[in-house]
Amino acid sequence: xxxxxxxxxxxxxxxxxxxxxxxxxxxxxxxxxxxxxxxxxxxxxxxxxxxxxxxxxxxxxxxxxxxxxxxxxxxxxxxxxxxxxxxxxxxxxxxxxxxxxxxxxxxxxxxxxxxxxxxxxxxxxxxxxxxxxxxxxxxxxxxxxxxxxxxxxxxxxxxxxxxxxxx
Ligand code: PNS
Numbered sequence: 144x145x146x147x148x149x150x151x152x153x154x155x156x157x158x159x160x161x162x163x164x165x166x167x168x169x170x171x172x173x174x175x176x177x178x179x180x181x182x183x184x185x186x187x188x189x190x191x192x193x194x195x196x197x198x199x200x201x202x203x204x205x206x207x208x209x210x211x212x213x214x215x216x217x218x219x220x221x222x223x224x225x226x227x228x229x230x231x232x233x234x235x236x237x238x239x240x241x242x243x244x245x246x247x248x249x250x251x252x253x254x255x256x257x258x259x260x261x262x263x264x265x266x267x268x269x270x271x272x273x274x275x276x277x278x279x280x281x282x283x284x285x286x287x288x289x290x291x292x293x294x295x296x297x298x299x300x301x302x303x304x305x306x307x308x309x310x
Pocket of ligand 1: 156157158159185220221222223249250251253254
């Protein structure tokens with residue numbers, strides 16, 4: 144049986160392939176508002192991520208180590224089942240632009256249909272990160288562009304190693 148967890152718990156789910164400064168900005172905003180924030184990597188490899196689940200978890204652990212109430216984890220299956228296991232009432236998602244809204248609205252309402260007691264909360268990243276996505280960061284880095292302002296240094300090193308090796 145799951146151990147009782149006290150306080151307000153939020154889950155921040157995502158692919159995090161890899162974590163960007165936009166994700167970190169969201170964690171910085173949410174962590175002070177809750178007792179525990181679980182940043183959780185979707186382990187579903189059918190999305191063909193650049194980094195394995197272990198690598199994505201490892202990068203998050205390194206860049207978020209200074210946050211005492213942030214836990215890094217991974218999950219597969221339905222998010223709401225995972226959130227229930229974590230005793231999380233809140234699901235955190237970031238919205239960068241109106242274009243994110245439709246997809247996020249669908250997911251939030253489906254999750255509400257499945258688990259009416261869980262609430263999705265949306266937060267906005269800092270304006271300077273509103274154009275940043277893991278997908279674009281990978282594309283730009285693969286083509287030799289500079290993404291050093293958009294990801295933490297350890298992520299930059301891993302991206303370069305993976306995408307620019309031999310070039
Ligand atoms: O970073 P992403 O790729 O936008 O994150 C998407 C994620 C992981 C939040 C979403 O794909 C998800 O929750 N997947 C788990 C499976 C699930 O619960 N699907 C139904 C969601 S309505």
